[in-house]
Amino acid sequence: MRTNRPILPPISALRALEALDRLGSASAVADEMALTQSAVSRQLQTLEAHLGAELVSRDRKRLSLTKAGDDYVREIRPALSQIAQAALKLHIAPVGGTLNLAILPTFGMRWLVPRLPDFARLHPDITINMTTRLRPFSFVSEPFDAALHFGEPDWPGTDRLLLSMERVLPVCAPELLPQGVPESPRDLLKLPLLHIQTRLRAWQDWFRQMGVEHPHPLPGTVHDQFNTINQAALHGLGVALLPNYLVEQDLATGRLVAAFPDAVEAMDAYYLVWPREKSNDESLREFRHWLASQAQPEEALPR
Template sequence: MSLHKDLPPLLALRAFEAVARHLSFIKAAQELSVTQSALSHQVQKLEQHLGKPLFIRRTRAIDLTAEGQRYYDEIRPALDAIATATRAQRQMPSATVLRVGLLASFATLWLAPRLAGFLNRYPHIQVELLPSIQLANVAAAEVDLAIRYGKGDWPHVQATRLMAEVISPVCSPTFKANSLGNGPLLMATSHRPFEWTDWSQHYQVSLEQHPRVMLHDYNIVVEAAVAGQGIAMGRHHLIQRRLQDGSLVQAFDWPPYHSDIGYWLITPQGPAHQAVECFSQWLREICADA
């Protein structure tokens, strides 16, 4: 059964509360920015709705009747609760959509499992991950910010290094035992082969005898290596679980290489809006602990 039919006119209720609190039509009218006549009319409307007087009107003062005092005591907590709820809603930030450009491999293997921490801290910010092998154009506002993998040499943007990557060639245990000698190198078409170039130059190793297999994305590279299809350049931040469960192992005897390749936070030049600042700060924090 609806209770709406029992509700008094809300303007009249507001007028009554103000007059009862001040015990003055003059002060209540000033607070509500209405004339005394309009305020008196609303109070009379409430009295008619209830079928009883709520105030004792004297020449220079007013007071609540016993019924008026009881009614005021009963409705005041409800009005306070409405005011509190309204204030909270007005102060609550409106939902903001934050568009983040990044590689699908970083989104899948590293960021997505950690994203709940950001959403718990900033529930009003809706994060939209936009994975692509293409480098999203931050400067042209295709995305609000981006996370890129490389050496930080992108023009017309602000690049902040989040964490360096540790790299080493990896493969499945079976592939290492049976096919390592001239096994194919699995590479992602989303990147120039600078990882392999840096690693081979560091250890002065020639890779000319190894054929190359170009795959669309690093996620596919990892899965192909796990399936025994060749040797992948392992990005240790992304394949940690695979190394721990033994589905990938070091292909060669050289230790992992601490390169200058890493993950970078890319934001537009100039001031950033609040959602970008919040996400950037959170991202720097969790990368520092990685």
Template sequence: MSTPRRFLPSVSSLLALEAVERLGTAIAAAEELSLTHSAVSRQLKVLEEQLGVQMFFREGKSLAMTPAGIAYARSVRGYLRNLSQASLQLKARGPKSAVNIATPPAFGAYWLTPRLKRFQERAPDILINQYTRLAPFDFFQENMDAAIHSGAQDWGNVHSLALSRDRVIPACAPGFAPTLPFPAEALRDQPLLHLETRPGGWEEWFHAQSVETAQLRGMMFDQVATMARAAAVGMGVALLPDFVAAHEFETGALVPAHDGYSETDGAYSLVWPKTQAPSPPLARLIDWLRSERMVES
């Protein structure tokens, strides 16, 4: 059921309310909005009368917000932000269709973006917008058409298309040690760099090499790219996904610290909600990614 229009305030009133709550005074809000003080006051009065709730205490020319007014203004701020973003997106894409994809930053930069260049050449009428996300989210709460999910297939109520197996390799700076690569046992004694989003990654890697470990400590990073830079300046050995490592090896910034890639139990997959059919632009992207993925059905 649609909301009755009488309960929908004007954007001008909401802008005035948000500015007063954020800036503290109607005078400051008027200056930011290029309005007179009386114009802002009128907008606030109309808003109170329309909703039937007192949102301000008035004493002479001074104005203080009630708890209800503060709570409402903070909710309005999110609405205004979403409206602004939607308007900017529409202006940026013009008449073209767009697909919004949430992706882990490293996968988006090193695996997805180079391939999207080829998709853009085939579908110049579609824009692919990328947004960084590190964890699953609610498609109903965020304006995303699809997302890249890594790790176990534990994101419910979605379709999925596996894109790439999760393979890793230890990497370090070319001058990190006199002799490279290391045997697996020798890596245990090196400063190991850890990734926050891959807890236990080193333990799993050593287990796959049949090497016993205990209390693997070291520096922690929340981004793969930052960890790779730390390894490149000689701060330790990083366990990198193959799409990052391949780029770093090609540039010469890093070299393998141990021979060969190791597969983990996870994979990178494109996911999109089951609750609605994909839009035509998303359907074209899904079909194209089926030919680009590195995982067989």
């Protein structure tokens, strides 16, 4: 007897279409899915045949989504993410809860991980999986339950917990200041400045707080995270604006010196953020309550 039931497209074909939209090329999709490009092409053709719609435009072997394909991906992406998260939870922790957390690299190494044994003692049934992310992302397309975030508390569709403000200090190698600390913060404009990708306006904000207006973009080299920018400062490549928490040891040993003496409070702060629809997730709720007890707003937390 024939039953009326929905015939779902192959999951692998749906994954290939979603990855093509996200990554932009068949070769990148093939790398992510561990397939050949021809296999990816067959997956997409199978999906189009299954749905009876043209989802992919093919121009000299370059693949891109049609308007119909783009609309379809927007519809299926949340479902694929939900399936992936459910599968991960069953695979990693068949008993008890799981929390998939996106962390900031230095925060994870210097602040969070040393405290996690306390959480594990209180909640031995909850497994925390951590992955580094430097920039905000869509919780719809990434399999995370929460994330550590530095910046404005404006991540769309999320609730947040304030963890800490941050104080920053301009530092450099001693040889960069042979005449000693400059008399005015404006004098730092004469020195090479080191920037960090995730805070490209940090120097402008610092100069503004110090009463120095500089409407034009500031020159200098850009680094991807604090570990690399700290090494650049240590090797005399320029002046870095770093959280004072991270440079205490290098200042104490004389490997770095303060290029201007006063640490100032950064414009942004550290937050734990999570999608509103996950607010009642038991594992996340327990972690959130524990993290609130660990947060020390008077301290600067590392990124």
